[in-house]
Amino acid sequence: MKVIKTSILGLLFLLLFLPQASAKHRHHSPDRQLPVTQLTPRTDAVVFEQISFDLEIGKISNSDWGQLRVKPDRLKDRFGKAAGPGYINVFTYTSSRGGQASWVIDNLFVPGSQVAFKSDRRYSSGWNKGNQHPDIQDFSGRSPSQPEATVYFDLRPGIDGQGQKKFLRATVLFSQQPLPTIVDIAQLANRFVPQDFAVNPAVVNSEGAGHIDGRISPVSSSIPNSLTLGRPPQPVSPTPGLPDDLLFPIQIIQADQPNLDAGRNQCIPIAHANALQYLEDRYDNLPLLWRLPQLHIRGIGKVSSAGDVLFWVAEPENSLVANIDSYSRRAGVLDLNSGGYTSFCGLIRGVFGYLNDSGSQAVTEFRHQGSDSALLGSGADCDNGTVLMGDITSTQEGANPTWEWIFDQLSQGRAVTILFSWYDINGDWQGGHSVRVYGAAKFNDKKYLYTLDDASQGDNFSNINNPRTQQWEVADTGQPGLEGIPDGRLNMNGMSWEIDFALSYETKPTLLIP
16 A cells, blocks of 8 residues: 555646647547557447446436446556556547537546455355355355446436436547546547447445434435436536646555455445455554454344344354344344345444454454544443443544545555445435445545445345446535535535545554564
8 A cells, every 4th residue: 555646747748739739640549649548349448337226215227327347457458567557538429420528437547456465265255165155156265356447427418317228429548647627638539539339237236324313214205216316427527727736646545355245235244344354454464463253255144033032143153244244233134135224323333343242353443534423332322232342432533524534544554434325316315335445536636535345235246256446536515405505525426425424443453572
């Protein structure tokens, strides 16, 4: 992990000599000499998808929401060693003849190389052979694929509707530096010949986080089904001038693995497990000891009963996420395809209760932003005696999550998870999700977070072949239902989705001296 100050001398050259460059390439493809390269369908490095959501609020089929997936391995095949980290920009067109372009994706960061991990038992994706669920195939010893960079965008800019979209006319540009979102770059993109990309159907059901005010059931709404998540991220409006931080972009990126398959609505226990396993992989190395007693394999906190008394058991018992899930006490968990949301206090009790009972060699200190309480955990909010948390607490360091705080926590080697909510166009809460944040960046006067999760929760192995990482631009662009009126919370990609809570995990490893 390191903080990177990116050099953009190549981009400055491009911008300073753009008029000459445009004239020079009147009869040639602009990517021959300029530091941008067009990606075509034949490259097979990008995949466009149309999202159908399958959530607790219902199904939203063939929505306006698009998703771009970028395959880093294919980029490496295309560019060889020169690929390195880079950025993807996408311009779409409403007709086959081109017309006015919509800058729908700006500067999606794509990592350049796969991060090396411990080659041990921790990355088994099935349940342990000795305690394996009878209906689940064993994938022991299989390493995860390199995550694909993904981002949401609007498939039909300026239009609210539904219906299948099979093709998209677009210009996809790859550069090794972020492109300033200015008019000159938009004009440069128009000099490329747009390509027709297939649009594949995809289903997303990632959710499971209750609201910080205690809600775990969506508010009933009478608005059109297609707008119950608000509108997808809107296209960029390029500016005439260069951003103030053109020469000083910064970035912090931690390992973007592990990223485990989740059960239905299991996002909070999975986010905890991914964060704790990242910390073990980083800090449990001699002469340091920071070790978890369970494996990072799939599992559930299954609900059982004895008469009128409910209790939860980890299945299998050697699964990290199953144990966290059992302390979270989700309702209705019978298998990987069932179970309700985790309440906000379930978020706290799940990880604190687990570490209290199982973490004698994994001492952890917590701090948070968001929630109404200055102290969470033992003897404070969320402590009702049902789950013993020892003396583990989290201290509030801000009324609402901020990019600066998250960046600082990541820079100090701590793990971070966030809880965010989505709202309909009227501002009513419709659900939420929790993810681990593995990176943060600032460039073009914009702030970004990078997260990982499982897009298709349930009894499947979707996260083995296509582990998902996402990029989010974050800024307080307005209250849900009241666009342009800030409320102190970070919106995600300018949408009616807001970050409610951020939790930081700091290891306190033991120093082993012979």
